[in-house]
Amino acid sequence: MHTLPKLTYHISPHSIRIWRLTNLIVEILVLITVCGALFASYYFGWYQWVNIVLWILVGVIPLGMIWSVGLEPAWKYNNWSYGFNETYIRFQHGRLFMKQVVVPMAKIQFVETEQGPLLRSYRVHTVTIGTMGTPHKIPILSDKDAHVLKGHIAKYAQIKEVDV
């Protein structure tokens, strides 16, 4: 019998809107930079290939926006799940590149919650789970879920494995 937790928990549904907003802002900033560079390129007479690359970028970025603002956030949300019990925590995310991670509770070293201004306005947190390996991030969790997870880990991560 295995004792793996089921992947029953999901991240906050607010994440879709938050990702849309942040991706939109980032893409617009990039677009502005590219346009600025394009202007500079014509103004100072840079190489022809620089112009070509920049024009391609100007065309590609709006297309990218359809993906990163329109489609990706919902996809990402639908494919993010996690679960935990006394012995393990388990996450799974991604569809194009699916990734599943299993970490024993006893190997968790710290839990950290973070909240920027945008996340605060939606009352959600980013939770980082630190292990001996690379830390794992659960991107957007509601206040309640983050609290539950933190409490759970605080309870079970004190238990350490001993060599017999």
Place this chain on the structure above:
Amino acid sequence: MNTQKHLHPMNILQSIVRIITNNFIFIILLFVIKARDSSTFLTSLRLILISYIIVQCILAMIKWWKTTYEFTEEEVHQYRGLFKKKHHYMRLDQIENIQQHTPFYLKIFGLTSLTLNTRSTDAKASITFETLSKNEATWMKEFVDSFRKQEIYVVENQADELTDFEGEKATDEVPSNRKLHFSPDMKSLIKASFLSLNLLILMLIIATLYDRVQDILPIDQYVEKVYGIVTESWISIGLTVIVLIIISVVIGFVKTFLTYGNYEITSDDEHLYIQSGMINEKHISIRKTNVQGIRIFQSPLKKWLGMSEIMLISTATDEDDLGSQSLFPFLSTKQVRNLIQELFPHIHIVEATKKLPKNALWMKMIRLPWVFLFASAWVWMFNSKWIFLLPIIFITTYASRYFDYRNSRYTFGERSVQLYSGGMFTSAFHTNRKQVIEIEMKQSLLQRKFGLASIQTTNKSTPPHEESIHDISVEDAKEFVYWYGRRAEEVTLQQLQFQKEK
């Protein structure tokens, strides 16, 4: 005892020597080769170099002055830094091992250096005292030792002066409770020196030197002359090549004998000891239970000669080897299995039996050959004369993919796992399920279409050691996750009591 002490003042000299050797090439260039040139450019370069060295030397003195250490009753503290004060301390009872290293230049002055290591996997978990008098070092070892409840193992790194034969004999003696497991014979040493591929290294050295010096010196004409003589006839080409080969083989022999001449792997109940080096002796000790996994590595040449290299993935912290320590890199493949079972009975070895499904070959072939694409783009845009490289890259890429498909094997045993993979360079990784601290299963969209997935294990080390195998069948990948889920059955858990943090 509660006063802050400085390192031995010889530390300053040591730093100065290091500064000079670091800038050696510039000193030679500016003051020897170009000594006669008195153009303003070179004069100012010389001035810059001199002032740089002087500043460095002054900094070395300040560094010595500002670096102090202190042993209190329970802790050792180290203070350093001029502008940014750094304070580093460790509790004496956390010290896992002491390493004493005595390179010959310290030995001449009756000095030595000492490193205190804790068990933690953090890279900052050690304190090094670069120059200490022998007395101070002995006092330190005894002080730390007396504090520890458990027996501490002191690693002695003794450098033998070449004339001091008695001393050499004395350090060669193996304490009686240690068992000798391996010591290379002449045959494997000879094989090893051929394997060191020194011809390539020699060529690289010549090429880089030529490149460096060419910018500064007009050696082009000399080189052309020499080149002219060399290429005059096939005989001289042949001779040059033979001479180059002989030189590199000789370098290889000397290097191999100096590094592995008196190589020895011994062990007692708790530790494994590796001794190496003829001139600068190096002794390494690893607690056997700290070994988290074993990786057996083979290059194509080694495979052909029936040799392999064992890498130990361990939590032992030594700044140099970062948790992965190689046992003798030229073991005969037959010896490997026995050696592992002798040395690490706690690692359960299972035979890797499961092979990749047929689909995996398609998957491997479909993946974009990034290196090839970038190389093609590079050739196309900048250097069309390198076009002959492209077919070579193409063939090696696909051949190694095919061999990777053929070679890859894995087994998740009752308590342990083996992952074996690689095209040209293969590696077999053995570890216990208990020692895997994290697992991952990955699947790209294409892999899903083919019913495949990749899996990865992580072991405790510095940095954490990751091993993966790609394109196994998805059923097996799921089985792997469940297999890890059964880990809970074999570990013993204990409630930690809160320790008072200082």
